[in-house]
Amino acid sequence: MLKTIFLLPVFIFCSFLFSADQAQSSDWEKIMQKARGQTVYFNGWGGSDPINDYIRWAGDQVKKRYQVEVKHVKVSDIGEVVSRILAEKSGGREHGGSVDLMWINGENFSTMKRNNLLQPPYSQLLPHLSLVDTENKKSTLYDFTVPVDNMEVPWGMAQLVFLYDKEHIKTHPKNMGELLSFAETHPGRVSYPLPPNFHGTTFLKQALIELTPDRKQLSRPVSESDFDLVTTPLWDYLDKLHPHMWRKGTSFPANGSEMKQLLNDGELFIALSFNPAEASNGIATGELPESIRTYVHDSGTIGNSHFVAIPFNASAREGALVFANFLLSPEAQARKSDPAIWGDPTVLSMDKLNREEKNMFQSIPQGVATLSPEALGTVLLEPHASWVEALEKGWLKRYSR
Amino acid sequence: MGRGIGERLAQKIQSLTFLMVGQNRNPLQFFPYLTIAAFLAPIILGLVGTWLPAFGYLPIIGADDFTLQSYRELLAHPSLPGALRSTLISGLSATLISLFLSLWITAHLYGTAFWSFIQRTLAPLLAIPHAAFALGLTFLIAPSGWLIRLFSPGLTGFVFPPDWATTRDPLAISLTITMIFKEVPFLLLMTIGALNQLDIKRTVWVGRSLGFQKFKVWMRLVIPQLYPMLRLPVLAVLAYSLSVVDLALIIGPSLPPPLAVLIDRWFNDPDLSMRLIGAAGATLLFIVITFFIGVFIVVEHVVAMLTRPRLLNGLRHSWWGQMKSTATLAAVTVITTTGLSLFLLSLWSVAKNWRFPDALPRHLSLFYWTKSLPLIVEPFLTAAAVGLSSAVIAIILVLGCLENELHLSRSKIDSISQKSILIIYLPLLIPQIGFLFGIQTIVTNLHIEGSWFSLIWVHLVFVLPYIFLTLATTYRNYDQRYVQVATILSGSSLHSFFRVKVVMLTKPILFSLAVGFAVSIAQYLPTLYVGAGRFATITTETVSLASGSDRRVIAVYALCQFLLPFLVYSLAIWLPALLFRNRQLMKN
Numbered sequence: 005m006l007k008t009i010f011l012l013p014v015f016i017f018c019s020f021l022f023s024a025d026q027a028q029s030s031d032w033e034k035i036m037q038k039a040r041g042q043t044v045y046f047n048g049w050g051g052s053d054p055i056n057d058y059i060r061w062a063g064d065q066v067k068k069r070y071q072v073e074v075k076h077v078k079v080s081d082i083g084e085v086v087s088r089i090l091a092e093k094s095g096g097r098e099h100g101g102s103v104d105l106m107w108i109n110g111e112n113f114s115t116m117k118r119n120n121l122l123q124p125p126y127s128q129l130l131p132h133l134s135l136v137d138t139e140n141k142k143s144t145l146y147d148f149t150v151p152v153d154n155m156e157v158p159w160g161m162a163q164l165v166f167l168y169d170k171e172h173i174k175t176h177p178k179n180m181g182e183l184l185s186f187a188e189t190h191p192g193r194v195s196y197p198l199p200p201n202f203h204g205t206t207f208l209k210q211a212l213i214e215l216t217p218d219r220k221q222l223s224r225p226v227s228e229s230d231f232d233l234v235t236t237p238l239w240d241y242l243d244k245l246h247p248h249m250w251r252k253g254t255s256f257p258a259n260g261s262e263m264k265q266l267l268n269d270g271e272l273f274i275a276l277s278f279n280p281a282e283a284s285n286g287i288a289t290g291e292l293p294e295s296i297r298t299y300v301h302d303s304g305t306i307g308n309s310h311f312v313a314i315p316f317n318a319s320a321r322e323g324a325l326v327f328a329n330f331l332l333s334p335e336a337q338a339r340k341s342d343p344a345i346w347g348d349p350t351v352l353s354m355d356k357l358n359r360e361e362k363n364m365f366q367s368i369p370q371g372v373a374t375l376s377p378e379a380l381g382t383v384l385l386e387p388h389a390s391w392v393e394a395l396e397k398g399w400l401k402r403y404s405r
Numbered sequence: 406m407g408r409g410i411g412e413r414l415a416q417k418i419q420s421l422t423f424l425m426v427g428q429n430r431n432p433l434q435f436f437p438y439l440t441i442a443a444f445l446a447p448i449i450l451g452l453v454g455t456w457l458p459a460f461g462y463l464p465i466i467g468a469d470d471f472t473l474q475s476y477r478e479l480l481a482h483p484s485l486p487g488a489l490r491s492t493l494i495s496g497l498s499a500t501l502i503s504l505f506l507s508l509w510i511t512a513h514l515y516g517t518a519f520w521s522f523i524q525r526t527l528a529p530l531l532a533i534p535h536a537a538f539a540l541g542l543t544f545l546i547a548p549s550g551w552l553i554r555l556f557s558p559g560l561t562g563f564v565f566p567p568d569w570a571t572t573r574d575p576l577a578i579s580l581t582i583t584m585i586f587k588e589v590p591f592l593l594l595m596t597i598g599a600l601n602q603l604d605i606k607r608t609v610w611v612g613r614s615l616g617f618q619k620f621k622v623w624m625r626l627v628i629p630q631l632y633p634m635l636r637l638p639v640l641a642v643l644a645y646s647l648s649v650v651d652l653a654l655i656i657g658p659s660l661p662p663p664l665a666v667l668i669d670r671w672f673n674d675p676d677l678s679m680r681l682i683g684a685a686g687a688t689l690l691f692i693v694i695t696f697f698i699g700v701f702i703v704v705e706h707v708v709a710m711l712t713r714p715r716l717l718n719g720l721r722h723s724w725w726g727q728m729k730s731t732a733t734l735a736a737v738t739v740i741t742t743t744g745l746s747l748f749l750l751s752l753w754s755v756a757k758n759w760r761f762p763d764a765l766p767r768h769l770s771l772f773y774w775t776k777s778l779p780l781i782v783e784p785f786l787t788a789a790a791v792g793l794s795s796a797v798i799a800i801i802l803v804l805g806c807l808e809n810e811l812h813l814s815r816s817k818i819d820s821i822s823q824k825s826i827l828i829i830y831l832p833l834l835i836p837q838i839g840f841l842f843g844i845q846t847i848v849t850n851l852h853i854e855g856s857w858f859s860l861i862w863v864h865l866v867f868v869l870p871y872i873f874l875t876l877a878t879t880y881r882n883y884d885q886r887y888v889q890v891a892t893i894l895s896g897s898s899l900h901s902f903f904r905v906k907v908v909m910l911t912k913p914i915l916f917s918l919a920v921g922f923a924v925s926i927a928q929y930l931p932t933l934y935v936g937a938g939r940f941a942t943i944t945t946e947t948v949s950l951a952s953g954s955d956r957r958v959i960a961v962y963a964l965c966q967f968l969l970p971f972l973v974y975s976l977a978i979w980l981p982a983l984l985f986r987n988r989q990l991m992k993n
Contacts (some may be wrong), residue, residue, distance in 0.1 A: 053952025083673025
């Protein structure tokens with residue numbers, strides 16, 4: 005009897021949990037039913053062949069399993085898609101929009117969120133969302149410090165890494181100071197992508213974090229901090245670095261991918277990437293030679309997450325949810341993290357997976373050029389989103405004349 | 406003077422009543438209206454869509470008062486002076502040098518065996534898309550490019566590529582050269598079309614019999630007749646060179662980039678308020694282009710005035726006439742550079758890994774071809790369908806307009822509709838990026854985005870001006886007496902139009918069809934914006950891939966993109982020769 009009384013609340017609690025779970029799963033059933041036969045127009049950057057291949061594979065899977073058709077709309081800059089959605093909003097198109105799901109993060113997300121261009125919170129509907137490692141991967145909750153608020157679905161992790169060819173250089177720099185002396189001894193072999201390119205701005209932020217005397221100010225909005233005081237060391241540094249850079253700092257690579265190519269050509273000795281497995285992937289596809297390796301700076305490098313999001317007027321909302329959920333599945337995430345496929349780190353928590361699922365991740369060969377999670381070191385959080393624009397403006401004013 | 410205006414007014418009233426009453430049931434009269442209707446709407450809306458935000462009105466992002474703020478910000482932008490500088494240096498010098506080179510080559514080489522060789526190479530020269538060419542040229546002239554690889558490390562001693570600014574140089578020289586290599590073939594094509602209307606053989610014959618050196622005959626007799634027919638194409642080259650984006654992204658300076666690139670960047674900025682500055686920038690670029698077109702026309706007149714006395718100085722020889730070898734050299738340079746660029750694209754498409762200083766890839770593989778080809782088929786066919794439909798529709802509209810013009814001038818009617826046809830040139834003058842946002846909004850409002858109809862329509866907006874441009878002058882210079890004779894003989898004006906005029910003009914018509922087709926193939930943003938992502942063409946695939954940079958994949962796509970216009974240009978050049986192989990006099 006005593007036992008029963010003791011167990012009763014547990015039982016009630018459990019049945020509660022069960023019914024909540026059931027409610028969620030029956031909601032999801034409905035979504036899956038509605039999704040059947042829908043065509044999802046997934047808009048995203050289409051500049052990488054391995055990524056395009058991966059998306060095609062994912063599309064084939066959801067077609068087979070859930071009868072959802074996925075069309076990958078490849079663009080050169082996601083800003084073009086933001087423009088299109090903006091035009092639809094201007095034209096009063098509240099339903100039947102042309103974009104069902106888009107690949108996004110950072111400033112573009114913050115803009116779309118602020119201008120109500122996204123669906124009201126929806127990611128909590130996805131069964132796989134609970135597998136995301138929100139405890140250790142804070143950037144899945146805060147995209148460039150902007151709260152995600154269930155308005156985008158985490159897809160992958162990114163961390164700034166540097167690539168070099170061990171046949172070209174024996175020792176690589178370990179911080180911004182050493183990068184400068186490296187540039188001095190190897191004139192013309194160091195550069196960074198042209199801001200406001202995403203990779204270029206990240207380089208500026210990395211340098212700022214390493215060089216500024218007062219790092220704490222960076223987590224606050226720019227307006228609340230002393231911009232000049234905080235950034236003076238950065239500009240001093242760049243003033244010293246530029247004369248020793250590629251083309252003496254008069255010209256910059258357009259983006260991270262171009263740096264990778266210039267590294268292959270030997271024009272540059274150091275390239276940078278946001279994908280820790282970029283080098284291994286490049287080796288796997290034959291784009292890069294076997295001798296390419298990866299390194300990070302001693303004090304850590306900037307990391308963030310990238311997401312998929314559903315615009316406010318998506319035509320195939322349910323189909324988009326089903327596809328987003330599939331992208332989050334352990335199976336799809338494991339395949340994505342394979343350097344031979346793409347090499348994009350997972351957003352999932354290994355602790356939340358069962359043994360079989362964990363196995364899928366652990367059985368993947370990581371490639372010679374990929375650093376272990378320990379070697380990747382500390383992940384530095386992005387400065388407050390407002391710093392991006394302020395840094396870009398300051399940079400343009402100084403160097404783009 | 407006053408009487409002239411009065412007369413013209415009377416004529417206009419007469420022509421208006423004439424059209425309204427429709428005494429003369431001329432079905433052609435609808436062509437200008439149809440053409441303008443297809444254009445007026447998108448152009449006006451496109452302009453409004455650009456000018457409103459330029460003056461601070463874009464309610465969707467919370468900007469709803471009219472101010473000059475975006476202009477102030479634009480003018481205060483640190484990159485503006487430098488951007489304008491590289492736009493002007495590259496745009497103006499590319500136009501002038503291209504014009505000079507194409508006339509120089511024609512004057513020296515026309516009628517030689519080498520000239521027919523040049524004509525044969527025009528198809529591939531013109532067909533190679535601008536971006537693909539810039540890419541191929543980068544593979545050639547970059548510090549790690551093929552030219553240096555050929556001699557490294559043997560002759561140069563370079564184990565690593567030198568740090569030279571042979572591409573993306575701050576003065577935009579590499580960008581200028583790239584544009585010249587692309588525009589000289591275009592102007593040569595236009596020259597060939599125009600020369601068909603001049604009796605070159607007899608002009609040269611008369612000039613030579615008077616003792617003029619052949620080059621002098623060209624300078625004195627041919628070019629003064631030829632240039633007016635080249636004016637519009639030259640102005641189009643000018644407008645294009647001042648507003649080019651894709652080439653500048655690949656090979657242009659980056660600190661700062663040309664103005665059009667800056668505008669493009671502002672319109673894609675995550676900070677939506679930058680679109681206001683983008684719109685102001687687009688308006689500024691529009692003004693710059695219009696201004697320099699004006700300047701160009703004034704300079705033309707001044708040059709004509711200044712050189713007129715020299716035309717009559719009676720000199721039979723000139724030292725310049727001895728410089729045939731320079732013209733040959735120029736033509737050879739253009740042809741071999743383009744050829745090498747294509748060769749390097751092909752080489753990259755089959756390379757496994759290809760590092761400096763290897764002159765050739767160590768391992769070859771067809772992997773990217775076999776993998777990409779099945780994926781390319783659909784985008785390839787879509788691009789072909791859109792290109793053919795828009796080019797054919799444009800040809801029909803332009804032929805209708807030009808015939809109507811002829812009809813009106815015969816009836817001595819000064820038609821308003823015919824003059825307003827000039828507005829179809831507007832899309833050439835406005836930077837695409839600023840103009841498209843307006844069109845996109847309208848198409849979205851009408852719920853016709855993502856349809857074949859709207860896609861072909863928006864392609865027409867860009868294709869039609871080029872078809873008009875490439876056809877109008879030649880068409881207007883056609884000797885109408887042939888048709889008159891034919892009409893007398895056959896009794897049917899329709900019959901004589903199709904059986905005589907169209908047949909005689911097959912060559913220029915096919916040329917402009919090919920140009921229009923190539924213009925359609927080149928459209929990336931319009932396809933994406935108005936196609937709403939529903940249409941993947943070979944170009945949308947290539948451009949999006951080019952924003953990453955696995956050269957091997959890009960090379961495969963770029964070569965396939967090249968193939969489409971190449972086929973159509975080849976057809977335009979070979980078909981007339983084949984059709985009219987038994988008509989001696991149609992061979993110029």
